[in-house]
Amino acid sequence: MNLTSRCLKLALDEEVDMSGLISLNPERIDHIDCSVGLYIDSKGMGYKRPVLESDIAGFIKPYTPTIWLMVAAGMVVVFACLFLILRMSRPIHGRTGPTTLDNLWTSWLWTVTAPLAQASPWWPEGDSVRVASGVWLLMALVVSQVYRCNLKAMLILPRLALPFNNVAELASSKIPTFLVNGTVLLKNVMASPEGSDLHRLQQQVISHNDIPRIPHDVIAGRYAVLASTLSLLADVHKIFAKTKTCPFYIADETLFGTTNVCLGFPEGSSLKHLVDPIVQRLKEAGILDYELMKELSHVWKCLRPDTSTHAALRPLALGDFYGVFMISAAGMMVAALVFLMELVLVKAKDQIYLPSQPPSW
Template sequence: MPFMVIVGSSPPYRFVGSMVHVMDIIAKQLNSCYEFVIPDDWMFGTRLPNGSWTGIMGQLARREVDMSGVTLSNDAARNAAIDFSEPLYMDTQVLSYKRPVLEADIAGFIKPYDTLMWIMLAATLLVVLVAIFGVHLIENSLPFKRNNNGEKQTPKLDTERKAPQQQKWESVWYSFQWTIGSTLAQSIPWVPRGNAIRVIAGLWLFSALIIASVYRSNLKAMLILPKLRLPFDSIEELVETDIPCIVPKGSMLYQAVLYAPPGSLLSRLKDQLVDTVDKDKAVRDVLLGFNAVFIGQSIIEFVAHQTFSQTRTCPLYIASQTFFGATSLSIGFKKGSPLKAKVDPIIRNLKEFGILDYLVRRETIYAKECLRQESLLGSAESLKPLKLKDFYGVFSLYASGTFLASVVFLVELILQRKRHTSNLP
């Protein structure tokens, strides 16, 4: 696909695709007729350890057929066994997988800031807490107190003085409450006293306002703008997952994976390798997300075109990073065949006049729109309304905080009741 599609499960088969038209043109120019011969294993062909070939490559190497009716990828091993025509097309080996869909991100409430930013915020919060507590502790250790206006006030009675240990813990508690509360835009019934504490508190209130405003703005934008997470975007990322990967059995790529040096990326892909010659099952498994596929881009474009024409959906994406460069696709001939010299000028003319590209592109007219990266990553026009599940993460955080506050409140009630009971005569 898309060069040759064989329709039917048993003879007589029906052949469709761009290569059927190319073979018709070649036969007409040579004033000849032709017959398609399908290899028993339905494969392009790989080299066996004894040096023989399977599939179409085996038919050509054994001189059972005159030429291939489909294009074959040209590499050094194949070129030593058969002759190749002028390249008809250039193709790239790509990774493809089921296109991700927009999903609610439960952990999205922590993503308005990156990890470094959260660490800096936590460190700043700790510094402010220590500063306020330290200054407050110094103020309380002086032989006077300050009234609500910040003026010095000497206690009238010794009973107004609290125990130093009690004052210390109250300072810690009020400092912690106020510092955290101001960060979360919560009102705390505590007025900082003294010029030093007021300066620190004022700076922290201003910083907390900026931090909270930016956080809310980023969170709102991240909830509204759709974000897609790709399972992988390169072969390096694929081998780190447990996603099975289809590589067509008998293809040049299958042979490259099979004989890859130990420790290489292709060798690591062996553990996830799924080889098959059943194209219908392979396509179905990829569309359902059971397997990824490592194959020629032209084949993925054809699958995307066919799927869109039938369902009006674009279920696949192509990883942006490729492993191999472009490979040439040519017609194969038995070694020393005189047909090569006759067919090459015909192919050259078809290519120069754009007929070859036209024959393929009309088989994949919807693929370009389906597989473009801009549609995958989303744009400003793809805003989505907020749904309830978009707030699951925020709701979970709020519920956890409410539960924790309720536990603290109950503990305080229990301790207060015990203290009151112990003070009774």
């Protein structure tokens, strides 16, 4: 039995005149008298804050797959247009026309080198060729500059994707979810109607009464936690006070709306009428809110909008460059293969045209 349940039981059994803070709900309101509400609480979801990790495919993240497909389709269209224009263009007076293989190579080289910001030995000749190549140069400049800017922004100010932000996302994530034994929240989850998000969550529920262990397990990523939002904020405050870090985050959406946090009295207690005016005056004077904020002073450092970005910054690791290294290695292998093929073709051409005997004069 948790602390709130014990306080409630003592008040119900009239062993105490007044309980500690309890969260009011329909099941309790019929068996206990509650004071004027001290605070507004809700049921929240907490989990380990994700951190930046090495991403082998990080260099392709500035564009979505759709944009990459559009860029690839654009390169195919440009290659085809350049090839057709070169194939249909007449040779300049006094020059022999290029072969089909030359046109293919020229079109491919110009299509690839422009977005990579590499020089090409080919110089466009003719109005049609210059228009097509000029349009592609402009498009490639825009695509490459936007890519570089987005990649730089992602490295300087990265954004973290939180695993879930509501019950539906939590149920879809399949992350084990902790609920304290004997709580109304656990009963509501286990009694939720079939097909609801809470019903889907039942397969992930784990429960125990070792309350001090919960923050350590959540930070370690063993499970998420569903509990009172005020208790989650208190955990965030304690963790920051000890470690000066924010390894814990609370989802924006809550469960079951808001509830009043009040003091509990046995039914018919005359003490309630004496305590209510005191609580009301403290509440109207802002003293209750002031004391709460003082006890949770570190929470707001971890709940700022930019915390998920700056608190998780890290230096780049070798794993961040694996993808680029693989692309570079593949490019060098292709370049080496082309170079070897050129050497073989040159030697073969020399052997074909080299006479077996010197000519006699």
